[in-house]
Amino acid sequence: MIRILLADDQRLVRAGIRGILDDEDDLQVVAEAADGQAALAACHALHPDVVLMDIRMPGMDGLEAARRIAADERLAAVKVVMLTTFDLDDYVYGALRAGATGFLVKDTEPEELLYAVRLAVRGDALISPSITRRLIAEFAARPDNAREPDERLEVLTGREREVMRLIASGRTNDEIAAQLVVSPLTAKTHVSRIMAKLGARDRSQVVVMAYEYRMVAPGWLAH
Structure with a gap:
């Protein structure tokens, strides 16, 4: 059973x-929260598998709550999937940097x-829909987000x-396996090794690194 925490300040949204x-x-929805502070407290009390977290909430917002969850070793197994509306897409990159598994x-x-919820539990979730993936590329390519090449990347094989x-x-x-014509187990092994070598908590951190270190560029996802 996948245990879920809903965090959104709008009761109707939570109900839907x-x-x-x-x-x-x-x-199974194990709890609801109307702000980030309540969501964080519920995570400590209940240790849900997945948190569906609204970004913009009163008091502590979803980004700050996601950062605190990601930074707390006691909550290492908790996956955060951020929720927002189209007019808040500027927050996508910040959500991933905050430690969110998906968007x-x-x-x-x-x-x-x-x-997305089921994939998050597997650690195999990231971003949806595809238009948001293109936005990630645009935001990550901004000059103020650029980093010098990291020596950790040198340990990665081709x-x-x-x-x-x-x-x-x-x-x-599964999609990686299909594109590379390898087994799903082999693809999973590659992903696990990449995360271990880079010291990444989850796939979202791998994505952030890929863009910050210019391994991919805006427009690449459209191919």
Whole structure:
């Protein structure tokens, strides 16, 4: 059973999402929160598998709550999927840097939401929909986000660098396997090794590094 915490300051939004999740046999909403502080407290008390977190909330917002969850070793198993509306897409890059595993817009289809939650538990979720992936490339390519090459990248093999670029595109392990014509297990092994070599907590940190170190560039995801 996948245990979920809903964090959104709008009760109607929470009710709508909960209605979608409650219809699934393998999903359980264990708590709701109306702000980041309450979400953080619920994480410490309940240790949910996934937090569906709104970005803009009163008091402590979702980005700050996500940062604190990502920084707390006691909550290392908690995956955060950020929720927002199209007019807040400027926060996408910040959400990933804050430690979010995934990013969804609120008008996403129910099937996409369910898919994202299940992938998050596997550590295989990232960004949806595809338009948001292009925005990530644009924001990460801003000069103030650039970094000098990191010596940790030198330990990656050529195939691992290729896989890292595919991770940055938002592809799942199965999609990476299909593109590289390898088994899903092999793709998963590559991803795990990349995360271990880079000291990345999850896939979102791998994506941030890929853009900050210019391993991918704006427009690359469109191919």
